[in-house]
Amino acid sequence: MSQDIKTTPLPLADIHLVDAPTYWPLAWGWWLVFVVAVVLIVIAIIRFRKNTRNRAAQRQALQQLDGLNSSNGLTAVNELLRKAALSYFPRDHVAKLSGHNWLAFLDTTQGNSSSFTDLSETWRKGLFSSESLSEEEFRQCHDVARKWLKHALPPAKSNQGVYREKVAGGRMFEFAWPLAFVLLPLPLLVYFFVKPIVRQAPITLPSLPSGLAERQPGTIWRKALMALFWFALVAACARPVWFGDPVDINQNTET
Secondary structure, eight states: OGGGOOOOOOOOOOOOOOOOOOSOSOOHHHHHHHHHHHHHHHHHHHHHHHHHHHTHHHHHHHHHHHTOOTTTOHHHHHHHHHHHHHHHSOHHHHTTOOHHHHHHHHHHHTTSOOHHHHTHHHHHHHHHOSSOOOHHHHHHHHHHHHHHHHHTSSOOHHHHHHHSHHHHTTOOEEESOGGGGGGTTHHHHHHHHSOOOOOOOSSOOSOOOTTTSSOOOOOHHHHHHHHHHHHHHHHHHTOEEEOOOOOOOOOOOOO
16 A cells, blocks of 8 residues: 555755855955055055154254263253254244243243243353353253253144244144045945945745845935045044144343
8 A cells, every 4th residue: 555655746946055155255344444454554654754754853953962061061052952943943933032032932842831941040141151050050951951852842733833824824723644534535435346245145035025135225314424424534533633823922032
């Protein structure tokens, strides 16, 4: 009786095995990471070279200051500070400073301290008096000069902007790292040039419900909001700086 039973094959689809995941082609996120890393490396190299050039005059001034002693007199130290200031600040402003205004300028450019003005009597004695400074007095002037060369140079954007002519002309806003704006077109490059990765589904269906396979387009407001967020992020990376009102320094000289 069992021989009379016939087996009828069921209409089942073949089994589709899932392919093993591979590293290539890379997902668009990895391409984004690589592009951002390359851009950051380029920016870091440019800033390093610029910082090296900006500190060349500072390093030279510190080396010359280390070679000065009390036998050279305070005049040599003062001339060295003036040459260093002329290398970083507007020449027409620094060249006409003297006396108390010169010492106030040195204090202001290193963070509104009073190191030089506190030693104004000693400084005036070393420059104009026939009596030479003692070793202790020269050491104090030498120390504040070295401190100014190390901390005031090269000047920060906020300090340097006080003495630049463009501040007096009304330009109060700028970006410290404008090269960061090269990242703005990055989402468009990823959108148009990076192909989406299509992975095979582990289960094959004969058909999908209507509308399920269609990709729902994003609304214009969502895209505009994402673009605004990206612009705000890049602008924050560019480090916006707002300069305050220019500082007026009295130009009356002292004898």
